[in-house]
Amino acid sequence: MERIPILQMGDVLLVTIQVDMHDQLALQLQDDLAExxxxxxxxxxxxxxxxxxxxxxxxxxxxATISAQASIMDARTVVVGMQPAVAITLVELNLTLPGVRTALNVERGMRLIQLEDDTRP
Amino acid sequence: MERIPILQMGDVLLVTIQVDMHDQLALQLQDDLAExxxxxxxxxxxxxxxxxxxxxxxxxxxxATISAQASIMDARTVVVGMQPAVAITLVELNLTLPGVRTALNVERGMRLIQLEDDTRP
Incomplete structure (x- = not known):
């Protein structure tokens, strides 16, 4: 199972990270997503x-890499479902995922993407 | 990461299986889903x-267990995204997941649930 599934829902692709990421898997995911x-x-x-x-x-x-790749291909990236403890640690360490938007959960993330899409040329 | 995330999209819960299942993880998923x-x-x-x-x-x-539990709680279960090779093997082995509905992908699965929901009392 060395491939993270990418689910399509309308105009949006959904990826659920639930295994330990390593170099090869991350590269594979980046390639798969771009494709x-x-x-x-x-x-x-x-x-x-x-x-x-x-x-x-x-x-x-x-x-950040996925987000940059997607952006070049005219797609927005939103990170959703972050645990509170993760958010606290990121802020404490001053790592705030620059350039990446976040939303509380999948539904709000979908709405964010649709909202922005409506206002695009 | 010994817990499979359950995502909510409107009236539907989505679970992506991408790790090797074992007893404990399966039980945890069944409990979490019912909850x-x-x-x-x-x-x-x-x-x-x-x-x-x-x-x-x-x-x-x-x-089958998840489907039965969900059914008692008045929710329908649909298995989606099955690989062609898996479908072929299931039929060859005469294992056709009795009582469980399938759909080609997440979008069709969502539609199936919504369609049935519209016709329920």
Whole structure:
């Protein structure tokens, strides 16, 4: 199972992170997502991280890379489902995922992407 | 990360299976799902299994149990994203997940649940 599934819901792709990420898996996910954005003309990517007890710099970089790639392909990335303890630690460490938007849960993330999409040219 | 995240989308709960299931994890998922169905008044449960290369009798039983529990709590269960090879093997082995509905992907599964919900009293 060395591939993280990417689910499509309308214009949005959803990825749930629930296994320990390592280099190869992160690269695979980045490649798969870029390919799926192209194939589906997705306008947004939701990264659901409620299963993560820790967001370290490796995960942070992966999210930033996915977000930058998606942005170039005209899709918005929103990180959803962050545990309160993770949010507290990120702020304490002054790591605030620059350039990446967050929302409380999948539904709010979907709404955020749709809202922005409505105001785009 | 010994807990499979349950995502809520409207009236539907979504579970993506992407790690090897074992007894404890399966029991935890069953408990969590029952609790979340009650807490959210969900009308449906989507179990996404595109990451699974094999659906053995253990997974089959887990899906059947979740489906039965959800049904008692007035929620429908749909299995989505099954790989073609898995479908072929299930039919060859004459294991056709009795009592469990399937749909091609998350979107069709959502539609199936909503469609049935519209026709319920």
């Amino acid at each position: 799926r954005i192209r194939a589906t003309s997705a306008r947004g990517v939701l990264i659901e991280i409620s299963a993560l007890d820790i967001v370290d710099s490796f995960i942070g970089r992966m999210i | 979340r169905i009650r807490a959210t008044s969900a009308r449906g449960v989507l179990i996404e299994i595109s990451a699974l290369d094999i659906v053995d009798s253990f997974i089959g039983r887990m899906i």
